[in-house]
Amino acid sequence: MYRYDEHDATIIRERVAQFHDQVARRLSGEISENEFKPLRLQNGLYMQLHAYMLRVAVPYGWLSSAQLHRLAHVARTWDKGYGHLSTRQNVQYNWPALEDVPKILAALAEVEMHAVQTSGNCIRNTTSDHFAGVAREELEDPRPYCELIRQWSTFHPEFAALPRKFKIAVTGSPRDRAAVQIHDIGIRIVENEAGERGFEILVGGGLGRTPRIARSIRDFLPKADLLSYLEAILRVYNEQGRRDNKYKARIKILVDALGVDAFREAVEAEWAEIKDGAMKLTDEELARVAKHFEPPAYESLEGGDALLAGKKLSPNRRFAAWLESNVEPHKVPGYAAVVITVKSPGRPPGDITADHMDAVAELAERFGFGEIVITHRQNLCIPDVRIDQLEALWAELDALALGEANYFRATDIIACPGLDYCSLANARSIPVAQRLTERLHKLERLEGVGELTINISGCINACGHHHVGNIGVLGIDKQGEEFYQLMLGGSSAEDASLGKILGPAIPSDEIVDAVDRVLDAYLSLRNDGERFLDCVRRVGTRSFKERVYV
Amino acid sequence: MHFVVTASATKTGQPVYRAPADTWTERFDAAQSFGERALAEAALEAARREEAVVCDPYLIDAAHAEIDGEPRLRPVALKEQIRADGPTVALP
Ligand code: SF4
Numbered sequence: 001m002y003r004y005d006e007h008d009a010t011i012i013r014e015r016v017a018q019f020h021d022q023v024a025r026r027l028s029g030e031i032s033e034n035e036f037k038p039l040r041l042q043n044g045l046y047m048q049l050h051a052y053m054l055r056v057a058v059p060y061g062w063l064s065s066a067q068l069h070r071l072a073h074v075a076r077t078w079d080k081g082y083g084h085l086s087t088r089q090n091v092q093y094n095w096p097a098l099e100d101v102p103k104i105l106a107a108l109a110e111v112e113m114h115a116v117q118t119s120g121n122c123i124r125n126t127t128s129d130h131f132a133g134v135a136r137e138e139l140e141d142p143r144p145y146c147e148l149i150r151q152w153s154t155f156h157p158e159f160a161a162l163p164r165k166f167k168i169a170v171t172g173s174p175r176d177r178a179a180v181q182i183h184d185i186g187i188r189i190v191e192n193e194a195g196e197r198g199f200e201i202l203v204g205g206g207l208g209r210t211p212r213i214a215r216s217i218r219d220f221l222p223k224a225d226l227l228s229y230l231e232a233i234l235r236v237y238n239e240q241g242r243r244d245n246k247y248k249a250r251i252k253i254l255v256d257a258l259g260v261d262a263f264r265e266a267v268e269a270e271w272a273e274i275k276d277g278a279m280k281l282t283d284e285e286l287a288r289v290a291k292h293f294e295p296p297a298y299e300s301l302e303g304g305d306a307l308l309a310g311k312k313l314s315p316n317r318r319f320a321a322w323l324e325s326n327v328e329p330h331k332v333p334g335y336a337a338v339v340i341t342v343k344s345p346g347r348p349p350g351d352i353t354a355d356h357m358d359a360v361a362e363l364a365e366r367f368g369f370g371e372i373v374i375t376h377r378q379n380l381c382i383p384d385v386r387i388d389q390l391e392a393l394w395a396e397l398d399a400l401a402l403g404e405a406n407y408f409r410a411t412d413i414i415a416c417p418g419l420d421y422c423s424l425a426n427a428r429s430i431p432v433a434q435r436l437t438e439r440l441h442k443l444e445r446l447e448g449v450g451e452l453t454i455n456i457s458g459c460i461n462a463c464g465h466h467h468v469g470n471i472g473v474l475g476i477d478k479q480g481e482e483f484y485q486l487m488l489g490g491s492s493a494e495d496a497s498l499g500k501i502l503g504p505a506i507p508s509d510e511i512v513d514a515v516d517r518v519l520d521a522y523l524s525l526r527n528d529g530e531r532f533l534d535c536v537r538r539v540g541t542r543s544f545k546e547r548v549y550v
Numbered sequence: 551m552h553f554v555v556t557a558s559a560t561k562t563g564q565p566v567y568r569a570p571a572d573t574w575t576e577r578f579d580a581a582q583s584f585g586e587r588a589l590a591e592a593a594l595e596a597a598r599r600e601e602a603v604v605c606d607p608y609l610i611d612a613a614h615a616e617i618d619g620e621p622r623l624r625p626v627a628l629k630e631q632i633r634a635d636g637p638t639v640a641l642p
Binding site (some may be wrong): 026027028029032033047048049050051052080081082097098099346347348351352353419420421423425428430431434480482 | 558560561562563564565601602603605606626627628629632633636637638639640641642
């Protein structure tokens with residue numbers, strides 16, 4: 001993984017010292033909240049309902065075990081003993097005291113971490129596939145390009161005050177686990193007819209009030225031109241994006257307003273001016289970054305796929321189910337990638353205790369190469385585990401109550417903080433996720449239903465990505481009462497689509513029954529082996545509506 | 551309807567409520583309530599001058615509700631009830 005050079009280390013150290021001073025001035029009353037707010041936001045510090053919230057950047061979700069141990073230490077020392085995994089593959093702390101935040105940032109800087117650009121109208125943490133570098137079907141590891149984007153966008157002076165926040169995702173695999181089509185810029189590594197590697201560039205995806213699937217503006221961009229082309233897109237957006245209305249300020253609105261062809265022309269015209277300048281990526285520069293992502297020292301192992309298939313016949317049904325749902329084929333024979341779902345009954349989705357962070361970090365050292373990835377669905381992944389050690393790993397995870405077999409199953413729920421924490425919320429998300437998990441967590445039900453995503457947001461801002469859940473749940477406020485709207489048919493994968501509203505909003509105490517009826521409807525409507533999403537697409541929402549609104 | 555002045559404590563971000571004698575309390579039931587909007591607005595104006603101690607003061611609606619057989623002042627909006635009581639889900 002990428003290691004800081006002296007320049008990175010210095011700039012982050014200086015930033016911590018600067019924020020230390022700003023916090024001291026705020027606490028002494030020398031500066032007002034109005035003056036302090038933009039400063040704290042630049043350092044990832046929000047104000048929520050009960051306390052400050054600090055969002056720590058985890059570039060494309062990748063962590064060393066030392067970094068995860070440090071995150072655990074922060075949770076234990078300065079927060080309430082836990083952290084929250086976000087859909088941007090970051091970590092959030094819900095309870096830090098203001099005077100402790102500089103200490104937290106100093107502790108993080110020691111392990112090459114920070115909270116810069118995790119908030120505000122700037123380019124946020126670039127996200128990626130949690131199986132980057134190991135997915136069998138992957139064309140090329142996207143992490144070096146994510147890292148190049150991180151270096152280009154961090155403290156980029158021209159893009160420090162964009163019309164609105166800006167999110168970029170990169171996938172190197174045709175299977176999209178990075179949700180690139182719902183990003184301001186989505187990047188796919190592709191191969192052209194001449195067999196050269198480059199990028200397809202998509203723009204204008206996003207959720208919120210105006211959900212949009214991103215549109216492709218370039219089928220093939222040579223690797224050397226990645227940063228200059230991104231710069232051209234950002235310049236067009238920075239100049240022409242709306243600043244008069246925050247709900248119309250994202251790039252998707254500009255792409256809508258101009259039309260995708262006119263937007264593309266504007267970008268290409270801007271790019272023509274800069275493409276052969278200093279931002280051209282040389283082979284040496286690409287190699288400099290790529291060397292940080294060289295594969296670890298894999299052993300030569302025999303019998304990979306056959307061994308995994310054999311283990312799936314294990315008489316231990318829970319272990320066999322976990323292999324089926326949480327273990328992904330690896331590009332290196334004899335290895336597998338493992339998802340540790342941080343979703344189980346009674347636990348807020350994505351919340352992980354300091355003890356569990358430490359335990360997972362140790363397991364990553366013992367069973368992997370000391371690396372852990374935070375996934376877009378608020379889980380953790382150990383990307384390189386020997387297949388012959390999967391059972392031993394699962395036994396340890398199971399003893400920690402982290403061995404649930406539910407990755408991409410009905411209880412692998414994305415939920416935003418909702419009204420329990422968020423000042424913008426209309427309704428609670430976490431209790432709905434917990435009630436659904438309580439209802440659906442039995443192995444028979446999970447296995448019976450199979451692949452399914454449920455995403456819950458507490459308001460139209462859609463941080464819980466409800467539009468692209470196979471089942472989306474949106475909290476709304478009806479005269480002070482919590483109601484929930486159901487959507488069916490969304491996806492953030494390569495077959496991305498926006499869910500369709502099923503019918504009138506449902507009161508809080510009926511929403512779990514309603515989702516259960518959606519699943520019963522699916523089981524009665526599906527063809528053999530048909531996924532929930534494919535079933536909804538084939539039969540339409542009406543057949544579901546008839547069975548849900550009884 | 552009653553009104554209460556609330557804000558977030560600068561040190562912790564914790565919800566605080568204006569209490570008698572121009573103090574702040576973390577307990578909603580120790581807050582000063584105002585039966586008239588004009589009085590509440592005057593208290594809000596005074597609170598705004600305490601920017602070092604609190605952030606972004608504002609007024610919330612409150613009403614009496616029967617709790618454990620006794621009438622108690624409670625925030626009207628669910629969001630403010632959760633702010634006053636803490637998250638409705640157990641911390642992990
Ligand atoms: S979706 Fe709404 S309620 Fe949920 S975290 Fe985002 S802003 Fe808050």
